[in-house]
Amino acid sequence: MADLNVVVLSGRLTRDPETRTSKSGKDFTSGSIAVNRAWGDTNTVAFIDLVAFGYTSGDFAQLRKGDYVLVHGEISVRTWETEQGKRKATSIVISAIARARAAKSSKGGDAEESRPLDNPGSQQGDGSDAMYDASDGNAAPQDDDLPF
DSSP, rough: OOOOOOOOEEEEEESOOOOOOTSSSSSEEEEEEEEEEEETEEEEEEEEEEEEEEEHHHHHTTTTTTTTTEEEEEEEEEEEEEEEEEEEEEEEEEEEEEEEEEEEEEOOOOOOOOOOOTTTTTTSSSSSTTTOOOGTOOHHHOOOSSSO
């Protein structure tokens, strides 16, 4: 049986994503997400590091601290040597990320509005190729609407 390394998370970004360039000249974007877990009367929060490369890096860079997001990716463990010894860091390498609506709070608060991401491949940059959200009235195209 093949190994499986898939992670799906939802939560809020804890800081604005930061885009940097690696030593090899490739852009990447890093940030972190807070994932809440409620179990009975106990609430815990996990803070998880995120990193995105290539096309996904551009999507991630558009987001801001506090945005509620859905993340799909895989676990990555990096190890390196320092003067103090061997170090290790675990992060999620993002394969897809999307801004999402937050669930209504138990205190009766309203759901957060979703804002589609601009598609970096779009000529206009107007978000016309962004993910469809039927609740906004933007329905996905039907088969008979497609030109092929």
